[in-house]
Each structure stands twice: as C-alpha cells, then as structure tokens.
Amino acid sequence: MPVLVLNASLQPLSVIPERRLIVLLSKQKVAFVDERARQVILDAIEARRVLTDEPVIVQLLANVRVPRMMLRPTRSNILLRDEETCQYCGKHMRELTLDHVLPRSRGGQSTWENLVACCRACNGRKGNRLPKEVGMHLIRQPHALDHEYATFFLLRYPRLREAYESFLSSAQVG
Ligand SMILES: [Zn+2]
Structure with a gap:
C-alpha cells in the first residue's frame, strides 16, 4: 500500500511504503488527513495485519523545504x-x-x-x-516535467493522485 506524504503546506512530497509510514508514525512526524483512515490503519498496524489497499494520505506536522529536482527527458x-x-x-x-x-x-x-x-x-x-x-497535429504542446518531485511521482500512482485531488477539493470547500 503506497502512502502519500504531504508537506505541512499540503504539497505532495513523496510516496512511501507502509513500513516507512510506521516509522514516521512512531516518531510522531505525521498525521492522517482522514480520521476514518487513521483508525483503520492504526488498528491494522496494531494487529500486524496487512494494510488496506485504499490510498492513504498523511501530512507532515512540520513543513520541510524541498529542493526542486530536475528531471531528464528519458x-x-x-x-x-x-x-x-x-x-x-x-x-x-x-x-x-x-x-x-x-x-x-x-x-x-x-x-x-x-x-x-x-x-x-x-x-x-x-x-x-x-x-x-x-497534416498532423500534436494533441497537446510538449512541456518539461518541472513539477516537484512527488507530483511527478503521483503520475505512477493514479489512485493516490485521485485521492489527493479529491482531498484537495474537499479541503478547499471546508
Ligand atoms: Zn498515433
């Protein structure tokens, strides 16, 4: 189960594996953005069960500064x-x-x-x-992937991206 870590400012930072989440939780570095998910995950960790497949989003309690990473056009x-x-x-x-x-x-x-x-x-x-x-046309103009590191990473995790986008829109409404 990949876990999306957001900066305290809600910017996506990285996607981490479950065992790394357990470390961050034990150091009290992160909080869940969703109370229901928090209960499910904590219960599962407690019982040493395999965690759910649901996308999980956590947020760092303190903001960190991230350098921009340049990506190569491979x-x-x-x-x-x-x-x-x-x-x-x-x-x-x-x-x-x-x-x-x-x-x-x-x-x-x-x-x-x-x-x-x-x-x-x-x-x-x-x-x-x-x-x-x-007579051919590009369907969109090619641009550099100059997003922050994790935004780029999110492309590899469509379900996390979806969860993040719906989290963002609900955060804006609230
Ligand atoms: Zn074609």
Whole structure:
C-alpha cells in the first residue's frame, strides 16, 4: 500500500511504503488527513495485519523545504508525461516510440519540448517531416516535467493522485 506524504503546506512530497509510514508514525512526524483512515490503519498496524489497499494520505506536522529536482527527458519519463498515449492520434498503448517533433535530421534536439510519445503508425506517416507538412497535429504542446518531485511521482500512482485531488477539493470547500 503506497502512502502519500504531504508537506505541512499540503504539497505532495513523496510516496512511501507502509513500513516507512510506521516509522514516521512512531516518531510522531505525521498525521492522517482522514480520521476514518487513521483508525483503520492504526488498528491494522496494531494487529500486524496487512494494510488496506485504499490510498492513504498523511501530512507532515512540520513543513520541510524541498529542493526542486530536475528531471531528464528519458524515454520512460516522456512516456510517463504523455501517459503512454500517442501525441498525434491519441491512442493509448504500451508499444510506443519516441518522435522528434522537429526531426533530428533537421537539427531537432532530444529535449522535453521536442520529444513526444508516438505510435508506430504515426511515426511511419510522419517520417522525417514536420507535423504540419503531413497534416498532423500534436494533441497537446510538449512541456518539461518541472513539477516537484512527488507530483511527478503521483503520475505512477493514479489512485493516490485521485485521492489527493479529491482531498484537495474537499479541503478547499471546508
Ligand atoms: Zn498515433
């Protein structure tokens, strides 16, 4: 069960495994953001049971300063940013290639802004041309993943992300 740790300011900080949560709890560094979850987890820890699958969010009691982490435009990071979706036809699939929007043969660089996830069919159709030369369009403008470390991490945990977003919206209403 992955656990999302928020800074005291509610900024996501990291996703930690359950055993790390137990350490933070014993040092009284964190509090649960949801009272019901608190009871369930504490009971489970007490009984040494396997914890629930439900996403769990805890909050640090004291704010910590986090340095920004620069992420490199590696293949896996590009696929993660593009949610494994071809950026031309919008198909979601496992088998994706990377496309240089401005082709390498024309001086295109391997940067966050010039690399997108692309299916084989679209890659074949585009070849060494610009999208507009073959009537293709990017479904969104590629940008660097410059979020804070854990916001990026949340992409790997859709259920935690969902729980975090609904927590944020309820926090704003309250
Ligand atoms: Zn495609």
